[in-house]
Amino acid sequence: MEKKQSNLVLFVSLAVVIAIVLWGLFLPGHFEQTATGLFNFLVGNFGWFYLVSMFSFVGFSVWIAFSKYGKVKLGKDEDEPEYSFISWFAMLFSAGMGIGLVFWGVAEPLHHFLAPLGIEGGTPEAASFAMKKSFFHWGLHPWANYCVLALALAYMQFRKGKPGLISSIFIPLIGEARATGPIGKLIDILAIFATVAGVATSLGLGTLQINSGLNYMFGVPENATVQIIIVAVVTVLFMISAVTGLDKGIKFLSNVNVSLASILVLITLIVGPTLLIINSFTEGIGMYAGEFIRDSFHIEAFGNGEWFGWWTIFYWAWWIAWAPFVGTFIARISKGRTIKEFVAGVLLAPTVASFIWFAVFGSAGINLGTEIATEAIKSTPTAFFVVMGNYPLGGLISLIAVVLLCTFFITSADSATFVLGMMSSNGNLNPDNGRKLAWGFVQSAMALVLMVIGGSGGLGMLQTASIAAAFPFAFVMLFGMVSMVKALREDYQDNIAKKEDLMN
Template identity: 85%
Template sequence: MVKKENNNVFIISLIVVFAIVLWGLILPENFESTATALFNYLVGNFGWFYLVSMFSFVGFSIWIAFSKYGKIKLGPDDSKPEYSFISWFAMLFSAGMGIGLVFWGIAEPLNHFIAPLGMEGGTAAAASFAMKKSFFHWGLHPWANYCVLALALAYMQFRKGKPGLISSIFIPLIGEERAAGPIGKFIDILAVFATVAGVATSLGLGTLQINSGLNYMFGIPESSTAQIIIVAVVTVLFIISATTGLDKGIKFLSNVNVSLAGVLLVLTLLVGPTLLIINSFTEGIGMYLGEFIRDSFHIEAFGNGEWFGWWTIFYWAWWIAWAPFVGTFISRISKGRTIKEFVAGVLLAPTIASFIWFAVFGSAGINLGTDIAAEAIKSTPTAFFVVMSNYPLGGFISIVAVILLCTFFVTSADSATFVLGMMTKNGDLNPDNKRKVTWGIIQSLLALTLMLAGGAGGLGMLQTASIAAAFPFAFVMIFGMVSLVMALRKDYSKLSSKDEA
């Protein structure tokens, strides 16, 4: 009976993914106009909802860490963490941000520097604005978004022994039977689509950036042939990593990621404007904390909110679209940690790492002035390489960056492959290799097909569709917070009774 149910979720998910891809390939204009219209409607009419929801995730995460529930473990009371803090951080960071940091680490601050909101571009004020907004978009909000879903899921998985499925977080709220019924299956299938679409988009954009970097540094042409080779090589690598399991492939490559990222940061800090970077980091944190509440709710109600639609609201919607994948993966690797330890690790450590990253690379870009900044942002995939070519050891740093892109590429894909295996096998914590390989190939073919059909535009269509389709996950996470508190109250009362006895 269970097997049949598993196959149904797997088959329906495949049908949904292929149907949407075929729609995009056969009727690209219709697909794009429909997805764009839906996305614009959501951003235009529910921008306030995205802002309020994301802030609620931050508030909830901080509250629950310091609440009376903070000492409750994600697992039996005597359970211990499966991974060291370094390996745990490396895996969650690689899955949660990964390739996006290399892609946007220089490009986003330079975009804000050249075209800031409500001020003249290229000025000192524009530079400060650029760093503050980059910190804001990659700070506590996205990680709180992951934290809420991952915490509820890890609690239900390891404390209550329920399947590792998004639908499991609703069990305290609606009961196990309903959560396993049509509503739960719909949520799980939607989670599969959001994961496949989101990761395929990132894989495609990562391929374009690797190809652009190789072209910029070595003259390798930006062509379909080169992109097919890149995707083929990376696909083989991430399938090998995924099939060797968490403890070997994914853990090893995640540790490599953090090491390479550290090398990249230190080299750029040394050859770049070191004092400016330190000052920018210091000022950026001050501005971030000082205007945190205002920025969390700022939407230009009486002005032109288009900037927020393209940046803040777009990011919030994109992070929510990634929550099913990243939340499921983070929950899978977090058994044995207390709620307080979990929140501190998921919320604070990656946020600080992101701040350091943007301070180093954003400052390095802004330091070169408006002419180079304007040149760099003409093409987001090559922005990093354009800036680095103006610094000593820039060629070497760019080579390290391409290697890091490849390893981030692999870890994002193998983490997603692992999660998709879990999602389509009733939350099995160790899905079989056949299922992981199937999803790995599907992700790569999806990214490659859309890339060859429409380049970044084709991937953009999928990204827009996935963000629009993931809108319901904001409600999933809101109800997930309610459901988690309901379960924790019961758990805490039992623990209190044991202590009194």
């Protein structure tokens, strides 16, 4: 019966994904109009909901880490962590941000620097605004969003022995029968679609940036043929990595990612405007902390909220769309850690790493002035390479960045195939290779088809659709927090009762 149910989720999910891709291919105008209309409706009418939800995730994560439940293990009391802190951090960071950091590390601060909200562009005030907003969009909020879902999943998997599925987090609230019934299956199918669409979008954007980097450095043409070759090569590599499993392929490549990213940051810190970077990092943390509450709820209620729709609300919706994938993957690798350890690793460490990244590359871009900044953001995929081309060792930095893009690309894709394998096999913590390979092929084909047909526009359509489809996951995570507390309270009462029995 279990096998039939997991196959039902697999086949329905595949059918939904294929139907969406065919819709986008053969009726692109209608697809774009529908996806954009739904997205604009959600952003226009529920921007406040995204802000409140994301802030509640931060508040909940901090509270639970310091509560009486902080010492509870995600597993049995005797379980120890499967991975060292460095490998664990490397894997969760690679899955959670990956390509996005390289793609936006220079481009986002430059966008805000040239077109800030309510400030003259290109000024020192605009530069400070650019760093503060970049820190804000890539800081505690996205990681708290992952943390909430991953924590509930890890608790249900390893403490309660339930399947590694999004629907499992509802068991304490609605009971096992309902959570494994039609409602649960619908949630799991939506989670699979959000994962495939989100990862395919990122893979497509990563391919475009790898192509643009090779074009900028070596004159490799930017065309469909080159992009097909890039996707084909990377697909073979990530499928090899996915088949070798967590302990070899994904873990090894994630450690490579962190090493390459650290080298990139170190070289840029040395050859770039070192003092400006240090000052920018220091000031950025101060502004982020000082205006955290205001920025968390700022939506321009009496002004033009369009800027927030395009940036903050878009990001919050995008992070929620990624939560089923990243949350499931982080949960899978977190057995044996206490809740306090888990929150510190998922919330604080990646946030600090993101701050360092944006301080280094954002400051390096802003330091070159408005003329080069304007040139750089003409094409977001090439922004990084244009900026680095103006510094000593720029060619070396760009080359390392392209290699890093490839390794981030591979780890994002193989982490996703692993998660999709779990989601479509009733939460099996070690899905079979056939299932992983099938999902790997679907992801790459989806990215490639949309990229070749519509370029970044085709990927943008898919991104918009996945964000709109992922709206229900905000409710899943909100209920997940309630469910988690209910389960923890019951456990806590049971433990007290057991201790009293032993004393008697």
